Amino acid sequence: MSLIRITGLSRHYVMGTEVIHALRGVSVAIERGEYIAIMGPSGSGKSTLMNLLGCLDTPSQGVYELNGLNVADMDDNQLAEIRNREIGFVFQSFNLMARSDALHNVELPLVYAGVPPAERRERALEALRQVALADRVHHRPNELSGGQRQRVAVARALVNRPSIILADEPTGNLDSRTGTEILALFDQLSRNGNTIIVVTHEEDVAQHARRILRIRDGLIAADEVNQPHHRAEAPPRLPPVLTPPPIIS
């Protein structure tokens, strides 16, 4: 059974008398552990698709099955639970809570999951360690660099051990070097077995994925297998935990 199976998914927006077809019947299956990039020109419907996959939005037509369950059958509370447990979001503009420190930001999904405080704290610290921010737990977003903020966001996406990590232009607000840092983080997460879907319009970013979906005018134009390659001249500066263990021969 596929982790995600969408069939004939479409989404249109009615604006006055005009109907905008953002998605026009997309069908795709995504397996557990895949690392997928969604590419396409601006306005092609990438974010629309992402929002549907993330259960933030409901399709106009078509079927979306997540873990074999039809999302259309779920009510508001069940969808909230799905977003909480199954999906981890990483946004282009980080979307952290400005008044809370890194730790509390990462704890938030666990608060909504009803995890008791002690366990919550422990798991949030663990997630922050995974993104190499153990020394910044009590910093607020405005006391962190852009890259660090996005790492907090990634930790928040990870903390409830979701089935899928959805990232809509996660490097869009970062300079190329910090962007690479985040991508290295994704590579690591992917190696650890996480399912990752990244929306981007940078070919460099897409090259990290093993499958690329190209979208044009609300339709999938191409579904390619990709051989990820890292250019040798720009090795990502990885924090220690993320560095693959040295191979001892």
Place this chain on the structure above:
Amino acid sequence: MRYADEIREAVVIAVGALRSNKLRAGLTTLGIVIGIVTVTLMATAIDGLNRAFQRSISMIGADVLFIQRFSWFTGREEWAKTRNRRELTLAQAREVARLSTLARAVGVEAHGSADVRYGNRSARAVWVVGNSEDSALVRGVSLTEGRWLSAAEVQGARPVCVIGSDLAARFFPLESSLGKRIRVGRSLCEVVGVLEKQGQFFTGANLDNQVVIPITRFTTDLVRWPDVTIAVKVWDTTRMEAAKDELTGILRQLRRVPPGMPDDFAINQQEMLVRNFNQIGGSLALVGLFITGLSLFVGGIGVMNIMYVSVAERTREIGVRKAIGAKRRNILTQFLVEAVFISLGAGLVGLAVAWPMTWVIDYFLAARMSIPTALAALLVAAVTGIVSGFLPAWRAARLNPVDALRSE
């Protein structure tokens, strides 16, 4: 446990949000502050009134029936019918005392006023009470000095008197009042006793500025045919109705009221006052409730307004929270808690403002802001917060996650 955790999270968010908007939150809560001030003052005043009344009414005694010409509560048309009733007489009082089996003591009482003098000191228009020997028991008075009027003194219309504590203090500040002869109206009366301090009646009359003289003396010196009240203390308070019936029978016979004709006297008791007061108190409270309700309503609208602004400003935050798993209930709780916090804060400020103002009421009514009143005011504030915060919070809770995330 889980819900407590959720509330705690909501509190943290609310405090953070309010801290970053102190001035705005402060200004919009002004309405609630005023509302809470009115609630508190109103409650304190009503409370004071109640207590003043209870204190006064207990002086009347729940076990005493007052046989008088008129009912305490006579309507205008009744007044026309009853105003020609014959006076009650001392002889009738004596007969009542002799015939009644349910009466423990029968006192006679008449009221007038006279100037009182001693040497070069004088007091104008002092309240003069004509009493009999048993009136002490009926009235439940206690004395700090001396004794009450004796049967012989009442019988013989002796020129003796018992004076109130204020008069005693005024005329004899340094010496004992006993044995002094003060002028009450036309005659010189020897002081045989001093009453314990009683304070004011709720009508404002000073009970410590009174002179008690034998009723027989009262009729010769002050008023020839006074409106006598026969005050009957009943043995058993559970048999007040039976006592009333018995007294009615005795009096109808004494006053020769033909069968079938209505009584030409009235039997009054404390309970009537209580009932009447509760009626007035009830409508007073209702009016108070309405006025405070009005100001709280205005305050509530202020809170609602600010909560709509808060929701609009934080639409994106709501979107993010929903994206990471917040349910409608979580968002609703978050904004309700914020509204309650604003209102509770306003409630506290309101109490702080109202407190010194209750001292002013205290000056007239001996009222204090009580703990229950303060707690009730805070509860009212919290409820106002919940009610006025509900619509904005509900709107926030129902936001569609994508739309919320896209805002800004």
